[in-house]
Amino acid sequence: MKPNFFEDVYEVVKLIPPGRWTSYGAIAQYLGTRGSARMVGWAMNNAHALPEVPAHRVLNRHGQLTGKHHFGTSGQMQALLEIEGLQIQEDRVVDAQMYYWDPGRELI
């Protein structure tokens, strides 16, 4: 039995607008637990199999593409983000705070 946690994570990730990104911690915080940021990452591991979940829009708190290694080919994650208008430099989003999307703040 998988916890609703997963479903909730997927829902939030699906709601992330194109050209925006959010962090594992932000999602975890939105769901009520701060430490569960790890679980979010773990949930994404499952999520990456689902085409409906844009996992490439979920980065760590620095806007760094920590999970790029999990995308089949290297550069895939960056490419997807750049297509949506984000600028990536050194595996990091340029002007990250400018494109940051907080589920608890803008989704409310």
Next chain:
DNA sequence: ACACTGACCACTG
């Protein structure tokens, strides 16, 4: 049941 790991985060020094 125990130990270790993980796409993390915050605090401290």
Next chain:
DNA sequence: CCAGTGGCCAGTG
């Protein structure tokens, strides 16, 4: 900026 520590929850051997 880097290293260490604690927290959080679930999976695996």
